[in-house]
Amino acid sequence: MDWLGPEEWQAVALSLKVAVWATLVSLPLGVVTAVALARWEFPGKQLLNGLVHLPLILPPVVTGYLLLLTFGTRGPLGALLEPLGIVFAFRWTGAALAAGIMAFPLMVRAIRLSVEAVDPKLEQAASTLGASRLWVFGTVTLPLILPGVIAGAILAFAKAMGEFGATITFVSNIPGQTQTLPSAIYAFLQVPGGEASALRLVAVSVVIAMGALLASEWLSRRVAKRVAGT
Template identity: 85%
Template structure:
C-alpha cells in the first residue's frame, strides 16, 4: 500500500479496525437473533424482525442521530458509559457501534437463511439420542450453518467498511480518531487537489467490496447446494 499517503493509509487502517470489531462483537448476537427469527414462535416475532431490518430502511443519518441521542455524552446511557470510561461518542469505538448497527441486518439475514436450510429432522434425531439442546446446536446445527455464518460475517464486514452516514452523524469525521475510509473520501473531495487521493481510496473500497461479495457468493452457493441435496 505504498501508493497511499499517510492520511489515506490511516483511514484504511482505521476502517479495517472498525469493521473487524463491529463484525466480531455483533456476530454472537446475530446468530442468536437469526435463530430466534428462523425457529422462534413467540409474541413480538414480527416486531423483532422489523427492528432488526430497520437500519436498512431508515436513512443512515437518522440511525446515527438515534445513536447520538442514546449514546451521546448528554444522554442517560452515554453519560453513564462516559462516567465509567467506556464512552463511545466521537471515538473509534462509536464508529464500530454505528457500523455494527448498520451491518447487522445483512448478517442476520444470511445466517437466518442458512438456519432455515437445515433439516429439523437431523436435530430431532440427535435429541432423541439424548443430546441436550445446546449440544445439538454445537454438534449438528452449528456445523451446518457455518457457511451462512461466514457469509453473514463477510457481508457485515464489507458493509461496516463502507458505512458513512450513521458514522459521520454519530462520531463526526476526526482524522486519526473517527475518519474511516468513506469519511476520508468525502473529506478529500471537499478540498482542491484532493481528487487523486479520493480516487485511490475509491479503488481500495471497490477491491474490498468485490472481494467480500465474491466470498459471500461462494459461501451462499454452498448453502444452496446443501438445501438442494437434503
C-alpha cells in the first residue's frame, strides 16, 4: 500500500472499519429476519418483507436523509441516544449504520434462500425427539444454512464497502472521520489533478470487491462440502 497517499490509505482503512462493523452488528438480526420470513407466519409478515427490501428500492440519498431525521441530534432517536454518548450523525458510527442498512437486504436475501432450501422434515424430525426450537435451529438448521450465512455476510461487507449515497447524506464527507473510500473517490474527482488518486482508489475498490466475491464462493463451497460430509 506504499503507492497510496496518507489520505487515500486513511479512506481505505475507515471503509474497512465501517464495513466490518456494519456486517458484524447486522448479521445476527439478518439471520433472525431471514428465518422469520422463510419459516414463520405472523401478522405483518409482508410489511416486514417490504421494510427489509425498502433500501434497495429507495434512492440511497432518501435513506440517508431519513437516517439523519431519525438519528440526528434533533431526531427522535438521536436525541435520546446523545445523553448516553451514542452519536451517529457525522460520525463513523453513522457511516456503519447507513452501510449496514443498505447492505441488509442482500444479507437477508442470501440467508433466506438457504433457509428455504432446508427440508422442513429434518427440523420436524428433531422436534419429535423432544428438542426445543432453539436447539433444533442451533444443531440442525444453522449448520445447513451456514454457506448462505457466509455468503450473505460477505456480500453485505462488499456492499458496505461501496456504499456512498446514504453515507454522504447522513454523515457528510469529513476526511479522517467519515470519508469512506467511495466518498474519497468523489472528493478527488472534484479537484484538479485528483484523477490519479481517484484511479488508485478505484483499483483498490475493484480488488476488494472481487476478493470478497471470490471468498464468498470459496467459503460457501467448502462449508457446504463439510456439512455434506464429503
